[in-house]
Amino acid sequence: MKTMSQNRVKYSSNLLKYFVFNSDWGSDEGSEHLKIVYFYKANCVDVLTDEMISECGLAQAVITFVNNFTTDKDSCEALHGIKNRLIFYEMETNFWSVIVLSVPYSVLKSNEDSNQIIEYHNEEINDSFIKLILQNIYQYFRLINGPIDKLWQTCNENRDQFLSVCKVFYDNIIPNIRLSPISLIEVYSAIQYLPLDSLTFMSTQSFVNHLKCIDCQLIRHTMFLYNDQLVCSSLPLNDTKTLYNYLVSVIIPDAVCEEISGQQSAKTRWILKDLKVYLQDCDQQWYQMSLYRSINGSTFVLLLSQPNQLLLTKCEALMVSRIVSLTTKLAEIAIKINGTTNTSTDPVAKETFKFVYFNSSNNAFKANISALFDQRKITESEFVKLVVDIDSDLQTVIKSHNVCEIISKTTNDSWLIVHHSDDRTLFSMLNHKNANLIEASDTVNALTCKQFKNILFVD
Incomplete structure (x- = not known):
């Protein structure tokens, strides 16, 4: 009896759609499109309004159905289909983000004929993992734009202005979502700390305290990083991990590329000034963030209560004289730690x-x-x-x-x-x-x- 040879081709999960909607808006017949805040469909520039309404309607129907049976806010997490998977995340009250993924599958083909068998691998998508991605996206959104419900109020409920702000942010983030390879640090908003010996720790604290003493009223918080490792932070943990991951994932890599390419040769410089950031655990307030960087790896973060160029000039005068030598000490510690771990x-x-x-x-x-x-x-x-x-x-x-x-x-x-x-x-x-x-x-x-x-x- 002749045995047929077969080939198996496996296809991974892909992002199909991502959308944000408000379940409390557009409740009247004919106004369903008003609930849509943002909608992205892979490889499609113009999405039909009917399709957006249909997707948001399905998501809201699932959420409403589940809420009829429980009072748990996080009870509605995902909708499992044979070919697609929907994962839900409530960012703020009535504001939902939904991601639609294709389920990984394998195609089994026979070399003797054109028959093929498709097998779907639902177990390869982890709902909790995808929900962490949705949470991280919103943490970045809140850092830059504030809570989405407060942004709506800030825009004086001007729909066009509100949608424009959301579109600018999400258009820069959503098309670049990577489901693989997995970065555990980014997914879990984890932090790599740089442990210091007592002498270097005292030197670092002395440096930070001297900066704060320039104006304790305006300088509300600081953060100090060496490469991708956190040296110290005066922020609460949740704000620290959000800001830390935003810096090491978005801001610092661009600065490093400039230094490697030779576009920047100065030993120290400002890489960012007066960027408004919203810190959730710091009295839910806006701060002015400025970043000062040494070319040998350190990044110092200043969070001011309001813009003040004269203060930044005074801070620069202190940092330019001390940050390079301090970074050299941190580099020695990092090399020693990595060498010890390596051996x-x-x-x-x-x-x-x-x-x-x-x-x-x-x-x-x-x-x-x-x-x-x-x-x-x-x-x-x-x-x-x-x-x-x-x-x-x-x-x-x-x-x-x-x-x-x-x-x-x-x-x-x-x-x-x-x-x-x-x-x-x-x-x-x-x-x-x-x-x-x-x-x-x-x-x-x-x-x-x-x-x-x-x-x-x-x-």
Whole structure:
């Protein structure tokens, strides 16, 4: 009997549509189009109004139906279809953002005839992961434009002006959404901290305090970064992580490109002045943000209560004389830390042991996968997908259990071990196929001790 040969071609998930609407607007017949705030369809410039109304109507119908059975605000999360997936996020009361994704699928083709079989892989889309993307988009929107409901009031309920502001923002963000490769730091709004020794810490605090003393009334908050690592911040944690990720994802990369290309050769300079930003946890107020940068890697953030060019001139006079030398000290510490991490495990361990560590109490992140010295470029892999999937499952478990341990084997016979204690979670993957459960657990504990001395749950 002759066996037919077959080829399998796999297609990944893609962004099909993204739209924002207000469920309280356009309730009268014939005025349904008024509820639409923004609508994006991939590879389509002009979207028919009827299609926009239909999509928003479907989303609102699902939300209304679910709310009839629960009082939980976050109960309506997703609508699963065979080919498409809709994920919902309520940004503010009655303001909803919805993303529509194609479900990954495989096409199985026979070489002997034209028959083909299509298989859809619904389990490969993680609703919690996509919802985090929607939350991050709105955090950036709120940082630049303020809460969307307050923006509507600021525009004096002028619909055209309101829609124009929203369109400018979303047109710059939505077409560039990447579903893969996954950057865990960006998705979880995590922070890479630069740990300092006591002497350098005192030098940094002295520098920051001298700046604040120039005018304590106008200088409300500061933040200091070395490359992509946070040195210090006077902001509350939620504002810190939003502003930090906006800087390292949007602002600083452009400044680095200018420096690498030779467009900027000055040792220090302002890369941004008087950008209005809205900080949610800082009394829900607007601040004037200015960024001063050293060419050797430091970025200092000044948040003023109001614009003041004379104050910026005084601050520059102090920073230009101290920031370069301070950055040199920070560079030495960063090299030492990276060198220690790089040599703390033997070459075999680097290939067999991978870990990702989160601390939700301060949003700290640490990992040894992919590029060790640029953890923002973590690429998609089986391990990263497992981290995303298991973390979303853990959120339902840790509500009632403060300590949790998971030990399992993956499809390629690697050991996956997850430790959770209080606000800290460690995901470890060990590529020892012949190890039993006890050996795998002992090996991971030994390797973990080298990376997390005195801060985790291993002896």
